Every structure is written in structure tokens, then in C-alpha cells.
Amino acid sequence: MAELYAVRNLRLCTKDCLCLYVCPTGATDTEDSIIDRNKCVGCGACANACPSAAISMVPKVMPPQQPKEERVAEALRSLIRSKTQAENLAAQLPGALAAAAARSSRLMAEDLCRESGYMLPQSEEARVFLERLRTYPGIPLEVVEGLLNTLPFPEKRDRK
Amino acid sequence: MKQMVCSVCSYTYDESKGIPEAGIAPGTRWEDLPEGWRCPWCGASKDMFREKAEAPAPAPEPPQMPAQEPGGEWQLSALELSVICSNLARGCEKQYLPEQEKGFRELAEFFRARSVPAPDAGTQALLQLVERDLSSGYPYAHTAAGEAADRGALRALTWSEKVTRMLQNLLSRYEKEGEAMLEHTGVYVCSVCGFVYVGDAPPSICPVCKVPGWKFEQAGKGA
Numbered sequence: 001m002a003e004l005y006a007v008r009n010l011r012l013c014t015k016d017c018l019c020l021y022v023c024p025t026g027a028t029d030t031e032d033s034i035i036d037r038n039k040c041v042g043c044g045a046c047a048n049a050c051p052s053a054a055i056s057m058v059p060k061v062m063p064p065q066q067p068k069e070e071r072v073a074e075a076l077r078s079l080i081r082s083k084t085q086a087e088n089l090a091a092q093l094p095g096a097l098a099a100a101a102a103r104s105s106r107l108m109a110e111d112l113c114r115e116s117g118y119m120l121p122q123s124e125e126a127r128v129f130l131e132r133l134r135t136y137p138g139i140p141l142e143v144v145e146g147l148l149n150t151l152p153f154p155e156k157r158d159r160k
Numbered sequence: 161m162k163q164m165v166c167s168v169c170s171y172t173y174d175e176s177k178g179i180p181e182a183g184i185a186p187g188t189r190w191e192d193l194p195e196g197w198r199c200p201w202c203g204a205s206k207d208m209f210r211e212k213a214e215a216p217a218p219a220p221e222p223p224q225m226p227a228q229e230p231g232g233e234w235q236l237s238a239l240e241l242s243v244i245c246s247n248l249a250r251g252c253e254k255q256y257l258p259e260q261e262k263g264f265r266e267l268a269e270f271f272r273a274r275s276v277p278a279p280d281a282g283t284q285a286l287l288q289l290v291e292r293d294l295s296s297g298y299p300y301a302h303t304a305a306g307e308a309a310d311r312g313a314l315r316a317l318t319w320s321e322k323v324t325r326m327l328q329n330l331l332s333r334y335e336k337e338g339e340a341m342l343e344h345t346g347v348y349v350c351s352v353c354g355f356v357y358v359g360d361a362p363p364s365i366c367p368v369c370k371v372p373g374w375k376f377e378q379a380g381k382g383a
């Protein structure tokens with residue numbers, strides 16, 4: 001059984017505060033409204049009690065990503081390159097439409113990127129990507145290391 | 161009597177029905193709608209509509225992947241690396257991992273700052289890119305994803321192809337009409353699929369990905 005923890009959607013939360021009463025560990029009561037992951041034992045009481053469906057139970061370790069066929073990934077990458085070129089061009093042009101085109105191109109590229117093998121931040125693919133970034137000239141290494149150390153990569157366990 | 165389908169959002173204009181609530185009587189022929197008429201859902205102009213066909217014509221030739229310049233030592237340009245990072249930041253945001261989101265955003269900004277400006281920036285160059293995507297990039301990718309039965313990829317391709325078609329429509333209008341096209345009106349971007357809408361207020365739902373209107377952002381005026 002996958003271990004779970006609770007996350008709260010701040011946009012949906014109506015501050016009815018039932019989750020404060022039912023949580024056995026006080027994990028839901030925090031100054032920034034983000035449920036304290038270290039205290040949460042994954043019992044699900046808060047998610048069941050929330051009248052606004054603002055709490056989701058999420059597995060601590062995510063399943064591996066869906067495999068991608070190389071031909072599909074390659075076709076997506078080609079479009080992603082095109083979208084980044086479009087963003088680059090649009091970012092240099094004046095006016096609201098150009099700003100919208102730049103933003104739109106970025107959003108499309110991100111969505112295509114997600115489908116080309118980078119769906120999950122805590123996936124093997126993302127881990128390999130981050131490790132590769134270590135050698136990129138000028139990269140803020142502490143940021144890369146921070147991500148490598150704090151993201152719960154599922155494969156981490158198997159490798160040990 | 162024919163039916164005309166919007167290639168961006170699939171809105172269908174049925175000549176036999178007209179649009180009585182907009183003062184277009186039943187039986188009004190497509191040709192008789194004014195030139196400036198726009199799709200009531202997404203704002204696309206008349207030339208983005210296709211006649212509803214019995215069966216779609218099969219593509220005459222298997223589409224080819226457009227040639228791209230190689231990306232250098234890293235295979236990926238700085239902006240492509242930035243996209244991977246900002247996409248992973250969104251993945252963290254959805255999972256309420258604020259620290260990791262911040263980390264990926266920082267990396268995305270690092271790479272964005274390293275991108276080299278394009279030498280020949282202009283609406284024309286932008287339109288050319290958009291048109292290349294529509295004529296070869298999307299047909300090729302659709303075929304590849306269809307053959308692999310990759311429905312996730314097909315979903316992303318379907319959305320972004322529609323968004324790209326709308327961009328083509330808006331950019332070619334802009335080429336003709338210039339800034340006048342945007343006077344006294346706003347430009348809005350769907351923060352989920354990237355759909356661009358020109359109008360006084362964002363649509364109540366996104367005509368491409370169907371999220372509610374509050375997911376739209378206004379694009380910076382003159383920024």
C-alpha cells in the first residue's frame with residue numbers, strides 16, 4: 001500500500017476548520033496553511049471531513065511515468081523547439097499581442113514537454129536531467145543539489 | 161444548406177438555423193455573413209472555418225518532420241532547458257511542493273537569461289514559424305502519436321494545434337490591421353492551454369481546453 005500524505009488546495013479552502021478538529025497530529029494547523037508533511041501520518045481524516053473538497057491524499061512515492069515511444073517524443077521535441085523559437089521572437093516584439101504570443105508559446109511548450117517524458121518532477125527522467133545539469137557552465141549548483149536531495153524520487157530506494 | 165465548422169474551437173455555424181439571438185436569421189448563407197464576423201466562442205475570423213465534410217479527406221502523403229538546426233553541445237537550447245524546468249516547476253506547484261517549485265523556477269530563469277535573442281525578430285518571422293508548425297510539425301506528430309496510440313500526446317497536440325491556429329489568425333490580422341486591432345480591447349491568455357483571446361473580457365470558458373474564465377490572464381499592455 002502506498003503511503004499517503006494530505007495536501008490542501010488553498011484556493012478551495014473556505015476556512016471552515018473542520019480539518020483542525022479531526023487531525024490527530026495537528027498537521028493541518030499551520031501559520032502558512034500548508035499541511036505539515038512531517039507531522040501528517042496519512043490517516044485521511046481531514047480529507048474526509050473537509051466540506052469543500054479542498055484536501056487531497058497524495059502518495060508519498062509516485063508511480064513511474066508512462067513510457068514514451070521515442071518517435072513520439074522526438075516529434076514533440078521538434079515542436080517544443082519551434083515554440084521556444086516563437087517565444088524568443090515574440091519576447092522581442094512590442095505590444096500586448098506579442099506578449100500574449102510569448103506566454104502562449106511557453107505554455108504550449110510546457111504542455112508538450114510534459115508529454116515528451118517530463119510529466120513528474122520526481123521521476124527517473126527528471127533525476128537524470130538534474131544530474132546532467134550539474135556540469136552546465138554557471139549553473140546555480142546549490143539549487144540543483146537542493147532539488148536532487150529533496151525530491152522524493154521513487155527509484156532512489158531501488159538504487160540503494 | 162451547409163454547416164461550417166470553426167477549426168479552432170469546433171463551433172458549428174448551421175445555415176439552416178442561423179443565430180437568431182445574434183440577429184442572424186435562419187437560412188442566412190455563410191457567404192452572406194459579413195467579412196468581419198467572428199466565431200462566437202473563440203473569436204476566430206471567417207477564414208478559419210471549414211465546411212463540414214462527410215468524411216475527412218485522407219492526407220495524400222505521410223507528413224515529414226520539419227528539419228531543425230542541431231541544438232549544439234547540449235542538444236537543447238537554453239530556452240528548451242528553461243521550458244523543461246518551468247514545466248517541472250508547474251508539476252511541483254500542482255503537488256503543493258513550494259520549495260521545489262521555487263528551485264525549478266530559478267533554474268528556468270537562469271536558462272531564460274542565457275538565451276540568445278533572435279536576429280530577425282518581426283511579426284512575419286513569427287508567422288512563418290507558426291505556419292511551419294501547422295503545415296508539418298503537427299501533422300507529423302499527430303501521425304506518430306496516433307500510431308503509438310499515445311492519447312496523452314494526442315491531447316496535448318490537439319490543444320496546442322488549435323491554440324497555434326488561433327495565433328496564426330490573430331497574427332495575420334495584426335499584420336493587416338496593426339495596433340488598431342487592439343485599441344480599446346484586451347488580450348487574454350488561458351493559463352492552462354495558452355489559448356489567446358482578443359476581446360473586452362475573457363470568455364466564460366476556454367474554447368480549447370474548457371477551463372473556467374478565471375484561469376485567463378491579461379497580457380501586459382505595451383509591455
Ligand code: SF4
Pocket residue numbers: 008012013014015016017018019020049050051052053054055
Ligand atoms: S476543512 Fe477544508 S475548508 Fe475547512 S479549513 Fe480544512 S481544508 Fe479548509
Ligand code: SF4
Pocket residue numbers: 005006022023024025026027028035039040041042043044045046047
Ligand atoms: S491525513 Fe490525518 S494526519 Fe495527515 S493532516 Fe490529515 S488528519 Fe492530519
Ligand SMILES: [Zn+2]
Pocket residue numbers: 166167168169170171199200201202203204367
Ligand atoms: Zn471558434
Ligand SMILES: [Zn+2]
Pocket residue numbers: 350351352353354355366367368369370371
Ligand atoms: Zn485553455
